[in-house]
Amino acid sequence: MPTTTVPHRLYLREDEIPTAWYNLRADMPEQPDPMLTPDGQIVQEEMLYPIFAKALAHQEMDATDRWIDIPGEVLDIYKVYRPSPLCRAYDLEKALDTPARIYYKFEGNNTSGSHKLNSAVAQAYYAKAEGLTGLSTETGAGQWGTALAEAAQYFGLPLIVYMVKVSYEQKPFRRAVMETFDAKVFASPSDTTEVGRRILAADPNNSGSLGTAISEAIEVAVSTPGYRYVLGSVLNQVLLHQSIIGLESKIALEQLGEYPDIIVGCAGGGSNLGGLIAPFMQDKLTGKADPRILAVEPASCPSLTRGRYAYDFADAGHMTPLAKMYTLGSGFKPSANHAGGLRYHGMSPILSKLYHDGRMEARSYEQTAVFDAAKKFAKVETILPAPESAHAIKGAIDEALACKETGEEKVILFGLTGTGYFDLAAYDQYNNHTMTDYIPTDEDLEASLSLLPQIG
């Protein structure tokens, strides 16, 4: 039981915000397998310098430091929108009639609308500190692009965003936010890159893909002096920066005299899940505690629950090194009727290793069930969740209902990564009962997995 009265929302004081990120790899008894080049050589830090800022390449590769100081200028921006609240879901508990105590860490209260800003600020800072003069990235639904646009302009860095053409056309407001923060946004494929022009020459009506957008962004970064490429998930450096979510959560829970029995996070590339669970996984790895950790993914893009633990490219265009991870194959495309994010074919190598080693569980849900949970949550907790976040809500609700069956007063913590303001076309589908579910067949998965690189 909590040792003090639990407020609906607990905000740490500004001086309680952690001043160092936690590097999960420092406590992993076995490290994730190294990145490889397509011909099987182990990637060295220096080989990443043309793509990433040096400090970020170092964070990507170096696994030894347990704590990494958050630079003062990053901390100053964190203080503008953090700490994020740790919320006690009293009304949800009541609606579910569960003896469980449900907590969620809400990362949506900033203009980018999600946790993505935590890493965007860090990546933009390091690029600026090294004297770089611009950044490039890709964005699908637009959450990452928005966060990075905000961070880049804060540091005075020009930003070029390749936005998947179908999203560019369907989500003009996402583009408008990025442009308000001075980003240059191109529909991808575009005529601004070699790869884009090649694709358009073959197919002028190509509607784009994340893979193509990544390829365009990397081409620009590598070919423009002073530019580097940045990515909002999957990478080790991103999980490092996102550890702020879990660290704040743990401090807040400690103040309440609580420790989670179950931690639930949605999982696309892993940026939120990896950050949320970081300090709790540390407890698990060091034997201090043994909470259950549950990754929730969409049934339409089930990398952990139905993918293969294998070396694969991080992009569809095969411009990146190979990473050992749970993957559906880099050519896998979730059905177009899949409304939310979490559309990535792979999973963070750190999380993949932890899952492979039995340190966490995974579960998948179909999207109408996820929107059921989203609506149930919105109605009592007055926050409209992003569809991605709603996967975690669904997982937490099911765990709380299981407690109702058993009568156990478990403590459930889940990550509410962002708001659904830009996902109302999907909510509209759901409200109108025109939303359908999609689960890839075994044959679909076999087809894309059969194209995995033969290596590692």
Place this chain on the structure above:
Amino acid sequence: MPTTTVPHRLYLREDEIPTAWYNLRADMPEQPDPMLTPDGQIVQEEMLYPIFAKALAHQEMDATDRWIDIPGEVLDIYKVYRPSPLCRAYDLEKALDTPARIYYKFEGNNTSGSHKLNSAVAQAYYAKAEGLTGLSTETGAGQWGTALAEAAQYFGLPLIVYMVKVSYEQKPFRRAVMETFDAKVFASPSDTTEVGRRILAADPNNSGSLGTAISEAIEVAVSTPGYRYVLGSVLNQVLLHQSIIGLESKIALEQLGEYPDIIVGCAGGGSNLGGLIAPFMQDKLTGKADPRILAVEPASCPSLTRGRYAYDFADAGHMTPLAKMYTLGSGFKPSANHAGGLRYHGMSPILSKLYHDGRMEARSYEQTAVFDAAKKFAKVETILPAPESAHAIKGAIDEALACKETGEEKVILFGLTGTGYFDLAAYDQYNNHTMTDYIPTDEDLEASLSLLPQIG
């Protein structure tokens, strides 16, 4: 100077949230003139019962109680999304190079995205407590409709929203949010009311107006057993509920050892401004302090700065009683190119009286200047403001720049009422340099003012 280190965002503890609203009328030496019927009779509380819940009709009319307890169930919901943060605009101060200390009270961190929820929750609660079975309202841009949909479903009250047809068609996502909270949303004029059918018969392509939507909502409330009508601004009861904004602000500033020299709020119907200034105006009226109070309105809809202090209808359809207020005439329509809210022809009778008595100042800005300020603010404070809120930002920036000229270290407090997630079409116009300004001519104003009712 502050007596303690000022955090970027100060959240009160949950147990510091005020438990009573403050009724400004209790300290006004002269009361606003009474509401009148169209034939000149003073409106009595009982005459409002068919339209408003009784407790709300009482709050509307009764001017004697200084403090009114916030019902426990309302307070419980306030605790889900309040306290809202008092923010110190360090980065804006730095960008402006001003010696002023700028604070803002940010009300946008809830699903409705604005301060409107503060009154929506109260109005829905009282309706439920009296055993009413449904609510009706109108919405233009959708902020109020969203907040009320959220509040009504929380208390299990069906809600019918008449949304101005042009907004209904241009802002399908606003509708989708309301529907997610189970509201029934009709494009107004609709075929669900007498007045709607009459208008459609005469003009099948009528694109609607706030006046028509109000008329439809009132017709439904009056003709449906158990239903009442609710309104999100202008009314005395709304200012009462919104006093929570100012009360929290004052407590937070006191903890910092600060008192504002200037308080700036945007002014449409007056719900935010009246709530923000309430306890500071009390100090002014009772001689405890003498802060400047500045209302900022759009140059395209300048009720305080260019309107007349006179009796007028609250709606274009002339179904409401008459109120003494600053008005542009109930037939006044701001130009269609006016992007933000604040489109109301009149102003809260309480604020009108205070302004008339010289207790506050008013200023108007054109919209491109307001969006300049919005963008400047967004880039350093990482919050994308609603266009309405940006009027207050512009006012605060100009006051801070004046301090730069004089070297005065003034304390400026402004109200940031909400976020601009649903206003990105306007931001897009601004970014593309297709936004234009509009100021009504003297002839325009004379024409609508000449139609004021000849009374009072």
